[in-house]
Amino acid sequence: MDSISGRSSHGASEPRPPVLVICGSGNAGHALAVATSQSFDGAVDWLVGSEEKAERLRRSVLDNGLQSTGVIEARADRLRTISSDPAQVIPDADLVLIAVPAFAHASVLSRIGPHVSQRTAIGCLPTRGGFEFEASQLVSGDGATRRHRRIFGLQTLPWSTRVVSPGEVVHFGAVKAEVVMAALPPNEGPGLARQLSKILGTQIVATHAFLNLTLGNPGQFIHPGLMYGHFRFWDGEEYDDDSIPMFYAGVTDDMGSLVEQLSYDATAVARAIEEKSNGALDLSGVVPVHEWLKASYSEVTADQTSVASCFRTGPIQARQAPVTEVGAGRYVPNFTYRYLSEDVPFGLVITKGIAEVANVATPAIDDVIYWAQSKMGKCYLTERKLEGPDARDLPIPQNYGIATLSDLIAWYNDDAMTPRQSEPDYAPAS
Numbered sequence: 001m002d003s004i005s006g007r008s009s010h011g012a013s014e015p016r017p018p019v020l021v022i023c024g025s026g027n028a029g030h031a032l033a034v035a036t037s038q039s040f041d042g043a044v045d046w047l048v049g050s051e052e053k054a055e056r057l058r059r060s061v062l063d064n065g066l067q068s069t070g071v072i073e074a075r076a077d078r079l080r081t082i083s084s085d086p087a088q089v090i091p092d093a094d095l096v097l098i099a100v101p102a103f104a105h106a107s108v109l110s111r112i113g114p115h116v117s118q119r120t121a122i123g124c125l126p127t128r129g130g131f132e133f134e135a136s137q138l139v140s141g142d143g144a145t146r147r148h149r150r151i152f153g154l155q156t157l158p159w160s161t162r163v164v165s166p167g168e169v170v171h172f173g174a175v176k177a178e179v180v181m182a183a184l185p186p187n188e189g190p191g192l193a194r195q196l197s198k199i200l201g202t203q204i205v206a207t208h209a210f211l212n213l214t215l216g217n218p219g220q221f222i223h224p225g226l227m228y229g230h231f232r233f234w235d236g237e238e239y240d241d242d243s244i245p246m247f248y249a250g251v252t253d254d255m256g257s258l259v260e261q262l263s264y265d266a267t268a269v270a271r272a273i274e275e276k277s278n279g280a281l282d283l284s285g286v287v288p289v290h291e292w293l294k295a296s297y298s299e300v301t302a303d304q305t306s307v308a309s310c311f312r313t314g315p316i317q318a319r320q321a322p323v324t325e326v327g328a329g330r331y332v333p334n335f336t337y338r339y340l341s342e343d344v345p346f347g348l349v350i351t352k353g354i355a356e357v358a359n360v361a362t363p364a365i366d367d368v369i370y371w372a373q374s375k376m377g378k379c380y381l382t383e384r385k386l387e388g389p390d391a392r393d394l395p396i397p398q399n400y401g402i403a404t405l406s407d408l409i410a411w412y413n414d415d416a417m418t419p420r421q422s423e424p425d426y427a428p429a430s
Contacts (some may be wrong), residue, residue, distance in 0.1 A: 018042030019212060020199070021093040023108050025053050028099035028125060030170035031161040034068040036097075037078035039320050040199045045081040045089040047112070054084040062165025069164065070172035072201075090115035095123070095199075098156075099112055101338060102128035102346035106395075109138040120150070121192060123181075127153025129214040129350025130395025135403070137400065152183040152192050155213050156296075158202040160316065174315040176296050178203040182210040184412075202373060214286030215270045216355065218292050220261040220347025223339035226311075229255030230321050231333045231375075239331045245321040248311040257307025258364065262348070263289035265362040269355045270316045276358070277409045335375040345394055349380050353396030356386060357408050 020040050022032045025048040037046050048054050060066070066076035083089050090096065090112045098108055105124065116122065116139055124131050135151045160173035181196065181204050183189035189206030196204040207213070229252065230245045239245075270286035293301070293310040302313035322337035348365050355362045369381050379388035386396060393399075400407050 016092070018094045019043045019045060019089075019092045019289055020029070020095045020097065021047055021089050022097050022099060023047045023112065024099035024104075025049065025057065025166075027161050027163050027170070027299075030066065030166070031068070031157070031159065031172060031362035032097055032099055032164050033066055033076040033079055034074050034170060034172075035072065035158075036199055036287060037076045038072075038074050039201055040078060040402075042094070043080040044076070044078045045083065045093070046079060047086060047089050048082065048084055051084045054082050057167040058082045064168050066167055066170070067302055068170050068172055071159070071175055072172040078137075081278075086112045088117050090120075091117060093117070093120050095121050098124045102131075102342045105131055106134050106138060109135055113139040118149075121152060121188075122150065123152040123154065123192075123196075125154045126156045126217075126219075127182075127213050128346040129217060129220070130346065130397075131198050131208045131399045132214075133395045133397065136184070150183065150185070150188050150192070151210075152181055152189070152196075153210065153213055154196075155180040155217060156202065156219070158200050158204075174297070175202055176302055177298065178205050178214065178295065180205050180207050180216070182207050182213045182285075184210055186412075197278055207285035208282040209285070211270070211273070211281060211354070211412065212283055215266045215283065215351055216286040216292070217351075218263075218289055218296075220343050220351060221259050221266070221289050223343040224348060224368050224372055225262050226251060226255055227321070227333075227335075228371055229258055230372060231335075234333055236332075238326065239323060240329055241331075244323055244331055246317070247319045247321045248314060249317045250321075251308050251311040253306070253308045256306055258309065258368075260307045261364040262368060265355070265365045266351050269351065269358055269360045269362065272358050272360045273405065273408070275356075276405055280409055280413055296414070326385065333375075335372075340372050340376055344369060345378070345380065345390070348372075349386065349391060349394055350396055352381070353386055353391075353394075353398055354408070357397055357402060358405050384411070 019042055020036055021028050033046060048057065061079060068074055080348060081089055100108055122139060124134060131153055132151055139149060156176065156179055158179050159175045163170050179202060181193055183192050184207055193204045193206040226247060267286055267288060270283040273281055274283050290307045294304050297314050301310050301317040303309040322334040322339060323331035324334040325331050348369050352362055352365055352369065366381060366384050373380050377392040380386060380391045382388050397408060402411055
């Protein structure tokens with residue numbers, strides 16, 4: 001561990017080990033540093049946003065070592081370099097795992113783009129709507145074109161996780177039974193899924209089209225839907241410590257029905273695209289949210305009868321709705337929390353953009369976007385169209401020259417025709 005502050009050297013005749021680079025210093029970045037150290041047979045480098053953060057993490061890791069608690073108890077003993085300089089860690093990377101909030105995806109991609117090798121696979125954990133458009137535009141690397149760039153994303157993180165002490169302790173909560181991923185080109189998906197299953201220690205399942213992740217992203221239904229359900233009629237009252245709503249345990253049947261309706265809107269978009277593409281795009285991975293909840297948390301949910309009962313009896317019962325303290329023991333809803341600030345612009349709004357291209361109505365999604373944008377001080381929708389000023393910089397297909405369903409199908413099928421690259425083998429560490 002004493003080489004963490006600099007790059008390890010290898011002799012001229014010594015083969016270069018595989019290199020995995022983590023981008024992001026938050027909860028997911030800490031968790032990945034530990035999890036990948038258990039099963040990745042190579043070096044793990046960690047890219048963070050500033051030299052101040054890098055130095056702080058280097059000191060913590062050198063002094064105490066980064067370890068985890070919870071369902072995974074281990075140490076990040078394969079960390080080689082912690083850096084804020086993409087030029088130091090990205091050129092050698094075989095795998096890049098981006099683990100930052102959706103609003104920072106474009107920034108990270110712009111930073112690493114000039115240094116990416118053609119052999120590098122770039123993934124996002126979890127991915128959010130439009131990541132594939134951003135990555136294809138912003139990452140050119142050493143002359144690779146979009147048709148030859150390997151991009152992938154996971155629908156969710158494999159675990160719930162939080163940092164207990166930066167650079168020292170990260171906690172792993174519930175582990176998902178399986179996580180869906182997608183890749184561009186699509187034929188790279190199965191090979192990447194096998195490797196990621198080894199590296200991340202849980203079952204990763206490849207789906208055919210990246211649109212399965214965008215339209216099937218469960219967070220975009222669950223988080224904004226429950227925020228809407230808990231706070232739709234909020235008129236300024238304050239909560240005390242005992243009256244803050246329980247985000248999941250307090251879900252009513254009506255809230256569950258709304259989350260399900262958001263999911264049905266997205267499923268309708270997927271079915272329409274499949275039909276109009278004559279099978280060119282397989283979107284069978286877009287499933288109702290109730291099916292996803294049962295598949296993801298079947299072993300830790302007592303009552304799977306409905307969406308609401310899955311929330312009320314699932315694994316995250318102690319979580320309160322996000323609030324902001326406005327005085328001693330007095331709270332109001334936090335409408336800037338990621339449940340709205342990420343899952344609306346990089347979730348529901350992206351799905352709405354695809355729905356517009358496919359000419360499919362999304363009444364429930366529209367209602368929640370209208371409510372959320374009023375609370376966030378944003379404007380995405382006007383007259384049920386994505387013509388608001390705050391939609392102009394988002395990764396919706398319209399901002400990438402995709403105006404018709406034919407354009408959308410052609411964009412994805414261009415990657416489907418790309419020859420598959422040979423599959424690397426990152427065998428589990430001994």
